[in-house]
Structure formats: structure tokens, C-alpha cells
Amino acid sequence: MRKSILLTMLLSGTMDLTAACVNAYLSNGVTPTQVLTYIASGLLGKAAYAGGIEVMLIGLLAHFLIVFCCTLCFYLIYSHWRILRKSIILNALLVGVVAWLVTTQVVMRFSQIGPQPFVIGKALVAVTILFFCIGLPIAWRAKLYFKKARA
Template sequence: MNSKLIVKAGLIAGALDIIAAFLNFYFKTGKNPTIVLKYIASAIFGKEAMTGGIEMIFTGLLLHFIIAFIFTLFFSLIYKKLWSWFQNTTLIAVLYGFFVWLVMNLAIVPLSRALEIPFSWSGAITNCIILITCIGLPLSYLFRKNNKAI
């Protein structure tokens, strides 16, 4: 396992994902994107996180990157099997981005204390595209680049 690759890929995927989340939130609402980080912190602290200050913003950012690193680590463990099945970087990216969306929306968020956001197809599609683009594609590309011998 290449720990430098995992750290690099986790940082890139986590940064791209949170930037996309900030932009998406800002363009939809016109509100301060740090609300996104408070929402992430609400997974642990519930609705109290939304009225918190800088500590909740930092907690949300830390939690976001922990989750990004967990998904990156998992990807590193399954990448060779995915490549042996599909041998297509883009397809792997799409499948993994969709997998991340499913896990987050069907397991992690519902089992957390995060505030419930009403489901909408447009929101789901947008969020899925963000995860494919910001997590699936960078991970798929970086691990393919570093595993050319497969």
C-alpha cells in the first residue's frame, strides 16, 4: 500500500469535494458556505452545530477530511480488483462516485445526528455528479497513474 499516494489522493479528493460543495451551496442559496461545514459537524453534534462558531466550522472540516481519507483508503484496497473487472478509469470513477453517494446518503447521514435535508432528484443528481467528479475521477486517475503495471 502506497501511503504517500493515499495521503495525496485523500487531500486532493477532499479539497475538490469541499470546494464543489461550497460552490454548489453558495450558488443555490447565496449564503455563507461555512454553513456546509457546520452541517457536517451536525453529524456529531446535531442541530446545536448550526449555531456554533469557529469550533464547529473546524470540526466539520476535520470530519469531512476524515471521511474523504476513509473513502480513499477503501478505494486503494479495492482498486486492483476494480481495474481487473472494468479496465476503464472513467467507468471506475463513475461507479465509485455513485458508491460514495449511496454510502453517504443511505448509511452515514441517516445514522448520524445531521439535520434531515428533504430529498430532491435535482439535488441527488448534482451531489452524485460532484462525488463522481471530485472523488471518483481523481482517485481513479491517480491510482491508475501509479499502477500502470497492472
């Protein structure tokens, strides 16, 4: 199961980070470097903006750690809740919405970034990205893994 979780984390984390960088660039002209620095600023505060490659690596590691937690939690829950075996789409939506809620209401709130104002348009874009880039890969790969494990 470890290998499947790690591969799923790499796939969904890469897809999500790519989509986040494209969205940030198209909506605000923000570069991938700035996206990773922003993520790192959750841990390092304003000092992150004075850093270089090491700060971007911290942002990258923080991003993948969060995706790993999402992946691990879903795999663990999936193995016990039979209802999750019914629909990849509903599971993807569940993962996307929960990931957004945890990120905005827990991670951001307790990070050095702090809570952000709710903007419906931004929330819908974020949940859509999370649905396609985190939810679908995690739900699909968990279904494949447990189907093979039961066979």
C-alpha cells in the first residue's frame, strides 16, 4: 500500500501544483517561484520572501506533505468504508471539498499566512482544481489498489 500511496501523492501533488501555478499566473501574473514561496511563508512567515531556492524547496515539501496526508487519510478510510467503493466522482468531490476545507479552515488559519477572506469565485476555482487534480487521482488510484488487493 505504501508504494501506491506514494505514487498517488506524486501524481496528484504534481497535478495540483501545476494547476495552482497556471491559475496563479493567469489570474494574477504570479510565477511558480512566487507560489512556492507563498506556501513556504505559511511556515516561515515574511522571512520566506527574502529566501531563495531553499525556501521554494520548503514550499514544495510542505505542499507534498499536505497531499500525502490527504492521500493517506483517503486510503485508510477507503479500506474501511464500503460506501466509498461506489463512485469515483463522488469520492473525488468529497476529497476536493475536504481538502479545501482543511486547507482554508485549519492549515491557513494556524499558519503564519492566517485566515483569508471568503471569495466565492476563488473558492469555486480552488475546489474545481482540487476535484480534478487531487480528488480524481486519489479516488481512482485507491479504487484500483483495493480492487487488486481484494482479487
